[in-house]
Structure formats: C-alpha cells, structure tokens
Amino acid sequence: MSIEPLWEVFVRSRRGLSHTHVGSLHAPDATMALRNARDVYTRRQEGVSIWVVRAADITASSPDEKDEFFDPAGDKVYRHPTFYQVPEGVEHL
Amino acid sequence: MNDLFVYTLRLGDDALIAAQRTAEWIAAAPQLEEDVALGNIGLDQLGQARSLLQYAGQVEGEGRSEDDLAYFRDERDFLNLQLCELPNDDFAHAMARLLYFAAYQQLLYEELLSCADETLSGVAGKAVKEVAYHVDHATQWVLRLGDGTEESHRRMQAGLDALWPYTAEMFESDDLVRRLPVAVDPSTLHDEWDRRVLAVVDESTCTRPEASYQHSGGRTGRHTEHLGYLLAELQHVARSHPEATW
Numbered sequence: 001m002s003i004e005p006l007w008e009v010f011v012r013s014r015r016g017l018s019h020t021h022v023g024s025l026h027a028p029d030a031t032m033a034l035r036n037a038r039d040v041y042t043r044r045q046e047g048v049s050i051w052v053v054r055a056a057d058i059t060a061s062s063p064d065e066k067d068e069f070f071d072p073a074g075d076k077v078y079r080h081p082t083f084y085q086v087p088e089g090v091e092h093l
Numbered sequence: 094m095n096d097l098f099v100y101t102l103r104l105g106d107d108a109l110i111a112a113q114r115t116a117e118w119i120a121a122a123p124q125l126e127e128d129v130a131l132g133n134i135g136l137d138q139l140g141q142a143r144s145l146l147q148y149a150g151q152v153e154g155e156g157r158s159e160d161d162l163a164y165f166r167d168e169r170d171f172l173n174l175q176l177c178e179l180p181n182d183d184f185a186h187a188m189a190r191l192l193y194f195a196a197y198q199q200l201l202y203e204e205l206l207s208c209a210d211e212t213l214s215g216v217a218g219k220a221v222k223e224v225a226y227h228v229d230h231a232t233q234w235v236l237r238l239g240d241g242t243e244e245s246h247r248r249m250q251a252g253l254d255a256l257w258p259y260t261a262e263m264f265e266s267d268d269l270v271r272r273l274p275v276a277v278d279p280s281t282l283h284d285e286w287d288r289r290v291l292a293v294v295d296e297s298t299c300t301r302p303e304a305s306y307q308h309s310g311g312r313t314g315r316h317t318e319h320l321g322y323l324l325a326e327l328q329h330v331a332r333s334h335p336e337a338t339w
Contacts, residue, residue, distance in 0.1 A: 004124070025126050032233060036126035039133050 006055040007033040009040075011047035019051050030054075096273040098153045099172065101213070102162070103312060104201075105145030106173035109163055110320070111194060112138035113327050114181055123184055130230060134191070137223040144216045164331035168321050169314040176259040178311075178320040182252070185245070188234040189252035195227035196290050197263045200282040210275040232293050239297025250299045257302035262309050 004026040010019035022041050027033035033052040042050065061069055073079070115135035122128045146159040176194060181187045202224060205217035238249040266280040294301055310316065331337075 026124060027126065028237065032237070035230065035233060036130065039130040040126055043129070043133055 004028050007037070007052045008055050008058060009033075009037040010051040010053070011037075011041055012049040013047055015048060019049065022046070024055060027052075095152060095154075096269055097210070097275070098149055099269060100273055100276050101145055101149040101152060103172045105142050105149055105162070106171050107177050107194075107198075108138045108145060109142035110171070110173040110177040110323065112136075112142055113323055114177065114179075114187075114190075117181055118184075118187065131187075134227050134230065137220075137227070141216060141220045141223070144212075144219075148212045148216070160331065164328045168316055168324060171311075171316065171320065171324070172314060173311050173316075173320075174259070174262050175308055175311045175317050176256060176262065178317060178323055179256065179259065180319055182255070183248060184234075185238050185248040186252035186255060188231050188238065189249070189256050191227060192231035192235055192290060192293060193256060193260050193263075195224050195231055196286055197279075197282065198224045199228055200286055201277055201279065204277040204282070205275075208275040208277070213275060228289075235293055235299075236297045239294075239299040246298065249297065253294060253299055254302045258304040258306055259308050261304075261307035262311060265309060265312065267312065 005028075006024055007027055007030075008024050009022050011022045012019045025033065025036050025040055027036045030052060034050060037050050037052055041047070112135050115131055115138060118131040119128055119135070122131055142163070143159050146162045150157040150159060150162055174194075176190060179186075179190070181190075199221065202217040202221040205213050206221065208214050208217075235249060235253075238245040240246070241249075264279045264283040264286070266278050270276040270278045291301055308317075
C-alpha cells in the first residue's frame with residue numbers, strides 16, 4: 001500500500017509539554033493516520049495527545065541553504081542571555 | 094459443574110480464541126501500521142483471556158492455572174463462540190468479525206461493570222476501554238472497504254455476509270445465564286448490538302446481511318472443524334514441553 005500518503009507524527013508526552021516529532025507512517029487519510037499513530041507510537045504510554053500532519057504539507061528548509069540560514073548566527077554571542085547577573089535567590093531562570 | 098466457573102470460562106475462551114486469530118495477522122496485515130494495530134488488539138484480547146481464565150481456575154478450586162485451562166483442554170472442553178474460531182480468510186472478513194465480536198463484547202462488559210462479582214466487574218472495567226477501541230478500529234475499516242473500490246466493497250460485503258450466520262449465537266440465552274445472578278443474559282444485548290452494527294453497515298454502503306440459518310453449539314463445546322487446527326497451533330509448544338519455562 002505504498003500509494004498511501006506519508007504522515008508525520010507528533011506526540012505530547014504529558015500535559016504542559018510541547019508536541020514532539022516522533023516519526024512517520026503511512027495512512028489513507030487523517031482519521032486513520034491518527035489511529036495508526038496511536039497504535040505505533042503510544043503503545044507504551046508515551047503520550048496524552050497526538051498530532052498528525054501530512055508530510056507533503058510541511059515546508060522544510062533545504063540542506064543547500066544551510067550556510068546562509070544558520071552560519072550567520074554562529075558568532076552572535078550577544079544573542080544569548082548570558083550577560084545578566086542573576087539576582088541572588090532567583091530560581092528556575 | 095460450578096455455574097460461575099462455566100460462565101467465566103465462556104468469556105475467557107471467547108477472548109483467548111479471538112486473540113489467537115487476531116495474532117495470525119501479525120506480519121501478514123496489508124500494511125506495517127495494521128500489523129501493529131492488530132498486534133495491540135490481539136494482546137488486549139489475550140490480557141482479558143488471562144484474567145478470566147485465571148479467575149475461572151480459582152473459582153473451580155481444583156488447582157488449574159490459566160495455562161492449564163488454555164493449553165491442556167481439548168476441543169470439546171472449549172466454550173467459545175464459533176464466530177471466534179472461524180478462519181481469517183481475508184482482511185475484510187477479519188474486520189467484519191472484529192466489528193461483530195467487539196460490539197458484542199462492548200455491550201457485555203458495559204453490563205458486567207455493575208455486576209456483584211468484583212473480579213468480573215474489575216476485568217470489565219479494564220476491558221471496556223480496550224474493546225471500545227476495537228469497535229472503532231473495525232468500524233473505520235468497514236467504512237473504508239465498503240465505501241472504497243469495487244473490489245474492496247465486494248470483499249467487505251462477502252465478509253459481512255459470511256459471518257452473519259454466526260452472530261445469533263452471541264445472544265443465546267440458557268438456563269445458566271438466567272440462574273447465575275452475576276451473569277449478563279446476552280439476549281438483552283441483541284437489539285442495541287443490531288442497531289450499532291447495522292448503522293455501520295448502512296454507512297459503509299454495504300447491504301444488511303441476512304441469513305436463513307444460524308449456527309450454534311460453541312457454548313456446549315460443539316465447534317466447527319477449524320477449532321481443532323487452531324488449538325493444535327496454540328497448544329503445540331506447551332504440550333510438547335510440559336512444565337517448560339522461558
């Protein structure tokens with residue numbers, strides 16, 4: 001059944017966390033994709049919520065554009081929030 | 094014989110034999126995703142079978158374990174529905190069976206939730222969510238195959254028709270279920286089952302199946318020719334190497 005479209009699967013492992021990409025699968029439509037994802041990716045209690053997205057609907061950056069996309073950020077250390085003194089007693093920053 | 098033992102054995106044997114047939118799809122389903130889905134469903138059924146057979150052994154009080162009951166009884170001692178033992182044939186047949194059987198189990202377990210036997214209501218409490226998913230899975234496929242291509246529609250109709258003559262057995266009442274206070278009289282489940290299953294059949298564009306004859310006998314140990322072969326495969330290792338552990 002290789003003619004069935006490919007779907008990317010995102011699972012939220014517990015409340016408060018984001019959905020994380022866990023893999024892909026084939027299914028004829030969104031309803032079946034969601035069910036297949038439940039069976040393939042959450043059989044060991046990995047999640048409390050699932051998203052499926054048709055792989056063809058994802059616009060991805062190209063490896064060819066890697067240099068101009070990502071390299072310019074390499075020497076901008078001032079973009080990291082590392083120039084602040086953390087006041088004493090402040091936790092969870 | 095002890096009524097509660099026999100009643101629990103009926104439920105346990107249904108689940109065990111259904112699990113064995115479902116497991117036959119692993120590595121043989123039309124797609125990898127379906128292998129895993131049916132593997133999950135088969136394991137749900139096997140889990141129900143284990144709890145029920147273990148409890149049956151306790152109720153009987155002769156020291157038989159779940160394994161003794163699963164592996165060391167012969168064909169005529171099994172009390173499962175004939176529907177559960179029929180060969181898979183093709184995927185559409187398997188989905189027709191899962192729809193018929195899981196819809197029945199769902200109604201049965203919903204009733205058992207409130208029965209006075211704590212073990213049976215406990216098993217039902219866990220199983221009722223599992224079988225709700227089985228019903229959904231079967232429904233999704235019956236709709237897609239029935240309302241799919243000409244060939245898939247033909248096969249779905251053939252599956253629904255072929256298994257229909259084995260559905261009345263699920264709702265047969267007898268002295269035991271009327272006598273045993275914790276038992277659900279399955280005849281009370283029929284109308285709702287009919288309503289739910291036929292709603293799926295209608296939506297799938299298939300024709301409602303009809304049968305001039307309904308098979309019966311599983312509850313008294315009379316089975317189709319297929320159960321012997323199924324048990325040979327199920328029991329072979331345990332009987333060749335009794336007491337083996339791994």
